[in-house]
Amino acid sequence: MPSTEGHYLRRVLVTGGAGYIGSHVVFALQRTQRYKVVSIDNYHNSYPKALSRLEEIARSGLRADATETEKQSTVIDAYECDLTNPADVRAVFEKYGKGGIWGVVHIAAWKAVGESSEIPLTYYHNNVTATIYLLQIMSEFDCTRLVYSSSATVYGTPPLVPIPETTRLKADSPYGQSKVVCEAVIQDLMHSEPKRWRAISLRYFNPAGAHPSGLIGEDPRGRPGNLLPLLAQMAIGRIKESTLQVFGNDYPTPDGTCVRDYLHVLDLAAGHLLALDALAPDSTTFDNCPTPARYKAYNLGRGQGFSVLQILEAMRTTTGFDYKYNIIGRRRGDVPDLTADPTLAEKELGFRAKADLTTMCRDLWNWQTRNPNGYSSD
Template sequence: MPSDSKLKTVIVTGGAGYIGSHVVYHLAKTRQYKVVSVDNGHNSQPESLTRVSQLAREEQASETKPADLSDEDWQETNNIVAKNADLTDGASIRSVFAEYGKGKIWGVIHVAAWKAVGESAEQPLTYYANNVGATIQLLQIMNEFDCKRLVYSSSATVYGIPPKVPIPETSPLGALSPYGKTKVMCETIIEDLCTAQQEWKALSLRYFNPAGAHPSGRIGEDPRGKPFNLLPILGQMAVGRIPPTLKVMGNDYPTVDGTCVRDYLHVMDLASGHVLALNKLAEERSAIFADKNKQFKAYNLGNGKGESVLQITAAMKKATGFDYKLEITPRRAGDVPALIADPTLAQEELGFKTSANLETMCADLWNWQSQNPNGYAAVNV
């Protein structure tokens, strides 16, 4: 990158994964950032970022270069650097920061984590090490290299069983699983750091249920092993990758049709929220921080409305034409009837709004899944 570059260098941890790759795409599209992804490939393939670079390059062909950007910077925005490094390995992460130098990484979007609720209950120590231990180490290294702006990927699971729905950010935190607790712990650690060191600024984004894929169908969700979330399960059923019977866990909840209701938002909308969060961190003294001595805040990123398991399945049937088989089973322990965001704070303070409806999410998911029935694997074998 030229020494007089106007681009801000941002590290995205977990940048090759589902949400990370869409975040990297959105950052590249702003033409304001030089993006460095740090991912160990635990749940991702390098092909995702190759495709993000291709998409950003192709789209750039029809854009006009801003007058204040040099030709080198203009090209550099598409040149996504993909580092294969494990966040639990301090030496590797330190060497990524050292390559750029002290004060040269403008900020970090910390997306990387393990996220399977059930697995976290079976392997709590590995989850705490990967999600909490690695985060502490990352924050220490950021401090060493004078990088003190952070956007953190949190989750609606921090709320546990909320006393009120839609859920505002002021709802008590009561995560039930070790996975959810890692998110609460990381938020607490980051908040404490922002209290202790006032030059730190951090925003925690509590995602509700991301779904869909880039509308081109070239990047999307490609979990290694069995998918755990409803929409990727329905996508993989429709291409015949997994058996076609969906287990609906409980149909006697106090909801529209008795099945659990969740707040789904398009992954493109979710990813765009990260750019808005970085914009806030770029402000000298942002009005979003009421306490000027602690520049930390958490925001819900959700749609503000809910869809039931049966409604989602019907929407996927419409998008795919696939006839899903349903098997009603007893309720699963720990599931709550409805989890819906109150998205007002992010709307008012970040300017966040969702634009895609359920139909678009399902159509985009199907566009990705039908073009890539085996995910990225086909090109990596």
């Protein structure tokens, strides 16, 4: 989009911009002062307040002599819109016209593994149908650069750990399968029009932590499905329990509990900037594609796994809370070890997740103590 000084901001649409990962991706985009963010979110699992906090963070990062363009980059064009409603999504694209949106970071989805087995059709509709609508509308408006939020769950129970991207995709839940299907749909589209489209799927491992300001963080509606926010809410007293139910301690891992690869959400967000750069016309990232289609998938992880009990101990140290735990039976769909092989993303995108577990716990706890009830705290 042109500014009054003739500089250009790349207009990027972020779906799910108010959510946990989306808000940190929006932060990373705004910090560069090179992007103009458009957010689509229906706030099913998030709060619009995240976007006003993001504008606050972006404004506080402006120099006193900031240009008009830099000032424009702090304002988010936010639309309350459901991606399963194509007329509403098309109306957003119409506001900017053909070619008006440089690229899309498609983050919005439902993500609860257990729930997805109970209501699979709803999950496929929200995650897959919505993605197909979005791709159709992007095509209509000549918006042909996409970064897609995939997940380590696409690997199901992987035969080899750390997990390389060449692993055959075979998810164990409707949620995971919705990601496998979306990746396939995107890849097929890239094959059908290789000169027109470019896309990158980012397979996230376990994002954790929050922006160090404590202004944005993870605040799911209802009980957190992920371990770290659950422990943080227990420690702050939002969840009035002190005993963690641990699902199984007889897995083939060092202490028998499940192992996951945690990375700081800001490291993860930085990976999206690298992916967007790789979609630019002058990028060489796709030069070594085996086919003419310009499509790649990358693991975003640290390559270091931590067990449930190790996470519990790390949070005990950070919060000082006296957690108890209780071993109960294995949970359907749980996988012993999801640890990434992150070498491809490092080699081709220059991605490296630097922050360690202590930093992730510290930043999570900072967010939780400043916002005991999340975005509804004040």
